[in-house]
Amino acid sequence: MRGIKRRGTTRRVRAALSAAVVVCAVTAAALTAATAATDTAAAVAATPAAATPAPTVAAVEGLxxxxxxxxxxxxxxxGAASITPDGRSIVFRSLKNVGGPGGDEVYVRDRSAGRTRTEPIVEGWTPAISGDGRQVAATTPAQGMSTQRIRQHSVDLGILPFSCGRCNEPSLSADGRYLAFGVVDYISHNRRVLVADREGGYQTIAHLGSGAPARPSISGDGRYVAYQDLSYQKEGVHLWDRATGTTSGPLEGPDTYASLVQLSDDGGKVVYLSGSDTYVHDVGTGTAQRVPNVKGVAVDPTGRYLLYAPHGTSGPSLVLRDLRTGADEAVSGQPATAEVDSVSAGGRDVVVQSAADGIVPGDTNGKPDVFVRRFF
Structure with missing residues (x-):
């Protein structure tokens, strides 16, 4: 998640795009050498640090x-693409099967400059990019092992080591200082949710009784972390607050099961799924807006625009809704999916994946590609 101030928009959309994105929300933060050497399995809680103010991001013009x-x-x-709040940079991964070490699987496209750069991250599952576009991270297999680790690359510092066993699902704050991630314990196979500070130290913010994905999602300033607990009879979505050191939840209530979609950058909205519906929980008021019979897949950084997939319809497969006005805009008229961090601020851009040919001239390779739809 990345920091952004709310901004009003006018929407002019009249197109449909086919896409299918397979992505987990991932991000990562740079750590000091001493921190990187610490295995998360042995990490201990650290005193919460003051939250870093979320930067203001303006949309890139000229696109x-x-x-x-x-x-x-x-x-x-x-596939597996994420976009920065200003819509300038997009991280995505190659779908090729690279055996053993070697190979560049993660790419960053600078739309303003018209350049694509490769990041030295091997087999970069679920890549993500920081809000300022300065850092990229992905969950990768540890060499010679079946466990996973988070590997991060900084434009300024090169590859940044992060030592952890069975760690995955990273989520990065706007400036890359805070990293929220999940780790599965070797013996119990239960999962924990941790937050690492690039200036040193870790905090364990949740012990979960299940090895199921926690899908942590951190706010742009690093203050809030939303995560899901899918333990038996404990299914629910929770929100941790760095400032108070407390956790609230389940947000959906004690008698309703839910799974997390995404936390908005300002930490004010938590999107979750429950039954066949999507809910947008307002942290300030404690109330939730219900969007019936749809599967929410992403929310823009301001928390105003929800990207969702309707259930069982012959219409658009991806739709962007203005939660304030209720207006819907078709994103894709053909079978398509998308994931978290796929919508830029104000719903201006949506990044998707599609195997369909003919979406743009010259795309005839018959394989999935990453596209971005700019609405206004």
């Missing part, structure tokens, strides 16, 4: 309205 193909490097197939 054309319409559809742009992002994965222009090769024709091997791409």
């Amino acid at each position: 054309d309205v319409g559809v742009e193909r992002i994965s222009v490097a090769t024709d091997e197939g791409y």
Whole structure:
């Protein structure tokens, strides 16, 4: 999640785009050498640090309205894309199967400059990018092992080591200082949710009785972390507050099961799924807005625009809703999916994946590609 101030928008959308994105919300933060050497399995709680103010992000101008193909490097197939709040940079991964060490699987497209750079992250599952576009991270297999680890690359500092066993699901604050992630214990196979500070130290913010994904999602300033607990008879979504050191939840109530979609950058909205409906929980009021019979897949950084997939309809497969006005805009008229961090601030851009040919001229490789739809 990345920090952003709310801003009003006018919407002019009249197009449909086919896409399918397979992505987990991932991000990562740089750690000091001493911190990187600490295995998370032995990490202890640290005193909460003061939250870093979320930066103001302005949308990048000069980009054309319409559809742009992002994965222009090769024709091997791409997916798992995330976009920065200003819509300038998009991180995505290659879908090729790279055996053993070697190979560049993670890419960043700078839309303003028209350049794509590769990041030295091997087999970069679920890549993510910081709000300022300065850091990229992904969950990768540890070499020679079946366990996972988080690997991060900084434009300024190069590869940043992060030592942890069975760690995954990273989520990065706006400036890359705070990293929320899940780790599965070796013996019990239960999961914990931790927050690492690039200036040193870890905090364990939740002990879960299940190895199921916790899907932590951190706010832009690093103050809040939302996560899901899918333990038996404990299914629910929770919200941790760095400032108070307390956790609230389950947000959906004690008698309703839910799974997390995403936390908005300001920490004010938590999107979760329950039954066949999507809910947008307002942290300030404690109330939830119900969006019936849809599967929410992402929320824009301001918390105003919800990207969702309708259930069982013959209409658009991806729709962007203005939660304030209730207005819907079709994103994709063909079978499509998307994931978290796929919508820029104010719902201006939506990044998707599609295997369909003909979305843009010259896309005839017959493999999944990453596209971005700019609405206005």
